Amino acid sequence: MSNPARSPLLTDLYQLTMLQAYFNEGSDATAVFEFFVRKLPAQRNFLVAAGLDTALDFLENLKFNREELAWLEQSGNFSPAFLAWLAQFRFTGSVHAMPEGRIFFANEPVLRITAPICQAQLVESRIVNILQQQILVASKAARCVLSAPDRVLVDFGMRRAHGAEAAMGTARSSYIAGFAGTATVLAGMRWEIPTFGTMAHSFVQAHGSEMEAFRAFALAQPDNVVLLIDTYDTLRAARMVVALSTELAELGIRIKGVRIDSGDLAGLSRKVREILDQGGCQDIKILLSGNLDEYRLRDILDAGAPVDGFGIGTSLAVSADAPSLDCVYKLQEYAGLARRKKSSGKETWPGRKQVRREFDNNGTWLHDTLCLEHESVAGEALLFAVMHNGQRVESEPLSIIRERCASELARLPSALAALDTADPGYSVLISPGLVDLARAVDRRFS
């Protein structure tokens, strides 16, 4: 099966039925759509922009192949002239976006697409599909980073991510947010993200004894000896590690760490630290894993547990306490006229927008202002041109994105950096120009 991530048919049917209608009407005026989050999840004081690279990659490579066109034809829902037009389809529009790693809030456009309406409309479903997942993980990961400063955090989420693309997005997005790396090998290959990993319980079980398993592993991976010590009896295994460390030292092999994956993690880590220290193994690090999230990290560290790092899996990969965002991609302007959706409870701010962030003299964040693209409003602009005529302006190295996010997290107001819900949350003001435009649009369409 070919890669669904590449197919223009990975979209909702209504995009194509609308396109047929636009095509019949000869509608190809410029449309402006913006992607934004309507409301932050209850447990999020901020979100982290991510997924832009995947989105731009998708737009750059978008075309219909022969098999896809043949399938649309046999469906009987589309005219031959329309299908001939689809065969030539390319995305030739512009994209403005917040760079990845930037912190943002509700109602702030993260990405804006300006293109002939058929192009801008067709890509809606996939743009949302890409951005939501990576924003969710980057934001969850940022909370983990904030709750465990100076600890090594590793993405263990691949197996519980929702499918292949989510697994890859989890590795990349958590790295952006400050994780040290990932267990997902393919993410290491694709993006040069540091990879972490040693052994599973099955490896211990497959050997006659834990000692035998540890020894076999150390000999096979002498530069990467982290031993999983909770398969049978964690403290007994810790004492084994002390004994083994002497034996391996004679071979020039150093045990770098032990991992505990079950039980009372805080309590066990203290006892294991004691056993290791008394055995002269002060250098061996302790890593924890198993159902961890930012709250557990905080509690374990608050309890003074001597932990060097954490592997975080499920809760990160599925953003367990907020597995979706109330995010949308909405028409804001068409054929030169601003538009807005007025459906009950789902009103949007019309027009092409910019977000400006104001700081005081110490660099502390004051508030953001949602304003018109070219309105004169104080503050740093957060959206930039990232694609012209269907071509990327430039690709950002992942290291730059990661540094940006670290710098954002370092400057974040402390109430927002806390795990508990900030009340009030961060202020996003609406500019006078935007209020005026919304009124004008309402008058026009009423």
Added chain:
Amino acid sequence: MSNPARSPLLTDLYQLTMLQAYFNEGSDATAVFEFFVRKLPAQRNFLVAAGLDTALDFLENLKFNREELAWLEQSGNFSPAFLAWLAQFRFTGSVHAMPEGRIFFANEPVLRITAPICQAQLVESRIVNILQQQILVASKAARCVLSAPDRVLVDFGMRRAHGAEAAMGTARSSYIAGFAGTATVLAGMRWEIPTFGTMAHSFVQAHGSEMEAFRAFALAQPDNVVLLIDTYDTLRAARMVVALSTELAELGIRIKGVRIDSGDLAGLSRKVREILDQGGCQDIKILLSGNLDEYRLRDILDAGAPVDGFGIGTSLAVSADAPSLDCVYKLQEYAGLARRKKSSGKETWPGRKQVRREFDNNGTWLHDTLCLEHESVAGEALLFAVMHNGQRVESEPLSIIRERCASELARLPSALAALDTADPGYSVLISPGLVDLARAVDRRFS
């Protein structure tokens, strides 16, 4: 970027470091791993097997390409002999599994892999990654089906699914569970799942008036006229639909339905039904969408709302109230000896297992028994051989899987079919043979 779903490097690094160790030891004895769910999520009385087709496809096509081998080589963690062995790697093992569409419970193996340990170990992460997501969606979808009998349910979840593969899995898994179809076009092309979809709010907004938008759409998609009526004022739009129906009838075009996506859905559907009926449009169906899940479906139908169908998106695609499963893939036997994990709170039942389901004379489910593969225990066996020597035994048509699931849901005990948590839940007994084996394993490894 090549398709990550196809790469053997879409795995956790520890699989490869363990493989290097097994390779060095010359370990290639047969290992038996089973995938199962340790505990049902709080809001699930049962789960639905799904994802087997994707898993078998993955196993059949598993191999390392040149780029992947080169990357592993430059990482410096693997020996040349091991890399040469990886270059020849194929999955040649056997798979036993519950067929898709079958209902299952905690601790019951859904899939068992029997293969040389390196093969069986390498695939762990991806097998879990595939099965979890599809089981989650099939199970959530089954609850929607149970709460809205005889209604048309459509998967609208693509955009909020976590990435491309999850979107595809959502369409297929919800169809298995009894959804009428999906909005995801590519799922229609790949699996011949019926596709549904008409127009978005942006289409209405892009036109000078709702009437103009409705007319343009009907002319472009005369066989597929479902109109979205909540962009501005739902009741006003419903009256427009009545007027338009007469106009279109003269052109031989029939309006099939209207969709309401916001507001008080139950109340609006009643008022819209009244407007349509009074206007002689009794045939026009009413479809609802917008933040729906099985609870909302139940409430809307309990309120007597005249609804013909529902589009269900986010809550389905991310299984919002249970976005992950406590599911694992555990070593149960190695080199002819049964094994079990004893980590605190994570003990497993050892050995190759079968699940047998017993019914009374009326076909009512009594209980399941988790037993040894060849133990003589009453009841229908749920696991079958699905792959021999790395080749599928057969492919099941999706229609058969869907019928199986419908038949399972029809026979499900009513306490389990309810949305609320059944207490007690369904009984899964442990056979005497399994209890004895667990004791024997504990004696051997203590």
